[in-house]
Amino acid sequence: MKALVVYATITGNNKDVADLVTESLEDHDVDVEVNEISVADPADFEDVDICVVCPYTYGEGTLPDEGLDFFDDLKEEELEGKVYGVAGSGDTFYGDDFCRAVDAFGKAFDETGATKGSENVHINLTPDGDDVKTIDKFAEELVKKAQELND
Numbered sequence: 767m768k769a770l771v772v773y774a775t776i777t778g779n780n781k782d783v784a785d786l787v788t789e790s791l792e793d794h795d796v797d798v799e800v801n802e803i804s805v806a807d808p809a810d811f812e813d814v815d816i817c818v819v820c821p822y823t824y825g826e827g828t829l830p831d832e833g834l835d836f837f838d839d840l841k842e843e844e845l846e847g848k849v850y851g852v853a854g855s856g857d858t859f860y861g862d863d864f865c866r867a868v869d870a871f872g873k874a875f876d877e878t879g880a881t882k883g884s885e886n887v888h889i890n891l892t893p894d895g896d897d898v899k900t901i902d903k904f905a906e907e908l909v910k911k912a913q914e915l916n917d
């Protein structure tokens with residue numbers, strides 16, 4: 767089974783999230799490729815079973831600037847038969863705008879026809895021990911859903 771994990775980061779938290787997701791998926795024998803969003807192409811999700819995005823949120827609930835093209839192109843993809851998951855770090859200080867980019871990417875994936883493999887994961891700043899467990903569960907659910915779809 768293959769996965770592509772795409773992340774956007776300024777201060778490193780979402781790279782940490784992407785690395786944790788990658789480790790958890792690899793623990794389930796998934797072959798994982800990791801790419802930074804400004805050099806990633808949503809068309810590459812066509813070649814994998816599990817599609818993951820780990821975005822930061824900026825401004826007041828806005829998407830990563832360097833990920834806007836990726837976001838627009840993602841919505842045009844046809845990813846039926848693929849499983850997707852979105853996990854990202856924001857800051858609860860921003861209240862209703864906390865991790866808005868995570869949910870925006872979830873909606874974009876819904877437009878592609880991909881199947882949601884796990885609930886969106888919202889992490890406050892640097893992932894801690896509880897977040898590691900949440901990410902492990904997230905990865906496990908993605909793999910399980912992908913196995914169901916392949917059966």
Ligand SMILES: Cc1cc2nc3c(=O)[nH]c(=O)nc-3n(C[C@H](O)[C@H](O)[C@H](O)COP(=O)(O)O)c2cc1C
Pocket residue numbers: 774775776777778779780781822823824825826827828855856857858860863864865866890891892
């Ligand atoms: C100017 C600015 C605006 C931000 N706006 C939001 C926001 O609207 N919602 C949110 O959840 N986090 C917001 N954040 C917090 C970042 O998303 C958070 O620090 C995140 O962990 C950064 O991820 P990174 O380390 O991968 O860059 C903002 C941070 C800055 C500096």
